[in-house]
Amino acid sequence: xxxxxxxxxxxxxxxxxxxxxxxxxxxxxxxxxxxxxxxxxxxxxxxxxxxxxxxxxxxxxxxxxxxxxxxxxxxxxxxxxxxxxxxxxxxxxxxxxxxxxxxxxxxxxxxxxxxxxxx
Amino acid sequence: xxxxxxxxxxxxxxxxxxxxxxxxxxxxxxxxxxxxxxxxxxxxxxxxxxxxxxxxxxxxxxxxxxxxxxxxxxxxxxxxxxxxxxxxxxxxxxxxxxxxxxxxxxxxxx
Numbered sequence: 276x277x278x279x280x281x282x283x284x285x286x287x288x289x290x291x292x293x294x295x296x297x298x299x300x301x302x303x304x305x306x307x308x309x310x311x312x313x314x315x316x317x318x319x320x321x322x323x324x325x326x327x328x329x330x331x332x333x334x335x336x337x338x339x340x341x342x343x344x345x346x347x348x349x350x351x352x353x354x355x356x357x358x359x360x361x362x363x364x365x366x367x368x369x370x371x372x373x374x375x376x377x378x379x380x381x382x383x384x385x386x387x388x389x390x391x392x393x394x
Numbered sequence: 395x396x397x398x399x400x401x402x403x404x405x406x407x408x409x410x411x412x413x414x415x416x417x418x419x420x421x422x423x424x425x426x427x428x429x430x431x432x433x434x435x436x437x438x439x440x441x442x443x444x445x446x447x448x449x450x451x452x453x454x455x456x457x458x459x460x461x462x463x464x465x466x467x468x469x470x471x472x473x474x475x476x477x478x479x480x481x482x483x484x485x486x487x488x489x490x491x492x493x494x495x496x497x498x499x500x501x502x503x504x
């Protein structure tokens with residue numbers, strides 16, 4: 276059974292850097308074809324894909340946020356870390372991490388963590 | 395503004411059939427498969443349909459998906475009160491080299 280859980284601060288100040296950790300079980304990021312992605316949802320708005328990292332360390336970023344995002348993996352700890360620089364109140368959202376096999380959809384997802392950015 | 399276009403809302407009475415549309419372009423739906431997610435507030439989005447029309451294990455056959463050209467649709471037959479949720483379509487976009495989502499459709503069971 277695959278499970279994922281997001282962790283990190285619930286409140287950050289504008290201009291600060293956000294660091295979120297996705298801790299997972301039930302799969303290994305050293306297995307060929309496996310990836311973990313990040314998706315967010317601002318309150319009352321739609322889902323937005325942020326970043327994706329694969330077993331071979333291939334990294335993909337949303338073009339609109341690429342300059343602010345960094346995704347890394349720690350295979351030994353079963354963790355994926357997302358950092359987002361220069362946070363702004365518009366970045367207030369629930370941030371989800373999700374498992375993805377190459378060519379397949381995001382499934383399953385973590386429960387999400389709400390991050391509020393104060394001005 | 396989401397890359398994929400969905401109606402913001404849909405509704406139906408118990409037992410009815412409802413459909414939710416998702417419109418994209420040649421770089422996403424036109425060249426890749428479509429997935430659908432069901433999202434209840436405060437919970438993790440759940441994969442409902444993948445590869446245009448495939449149901450994961452455990453998803454009732456009341457849910458079905460289809461795709462034609464640059465559009466896709468989700469159909470829910472025999473509507474039930476527990477189907478009240480937000481529904482999102484998603485697809486890979488070759489131009490953006492990333493996943494794109496629809497704006498979401500809030501389904502209300504009257």
